[in-house]
Amino acid sequence: MRAYAYLAIAILAEVIATSSLKATAEFTRPGPSLLVIAGYATAFYCLTLSLRSIPVGIAYAIWSGLGIVLVAAASYVLYKQKLDAPALIGMAMILGGCLVINLLSKSSAH
Helix, strand or coil, X not given: CHHHHHHHHHHHHHHHHHHHCHHHCCCCCHHHHHHHHHHHHHXXXXXXXXXXXXXXXXXXXXXXXXXXXXXXXXHHHHHCCCCCHHHHHHHHHHHHHHHHHHHHCHHHCC
């Protein structure tokens, strides 16, 4: 269970870092730039910790799938970027895939 906690921290750190990229103004603003660097460093470190017991393919599928959805949600809130119906349907499918991997796949077993 600890591996999934590290993976969750990795995903949240990556979402924070990615969502902050626009605020860096091409890395000309120090505060957001440091947040991006710290976020990605934290994300990759925690991802490596999660790989102690989660297969890399499974961890990366969860990381990228949830990251896409959460970054889109953050962009909606922070930057008022709207999503159309096909984008929302695609993200629902991504979330469905993450659920299938975690609930039904034996590949995610430790």
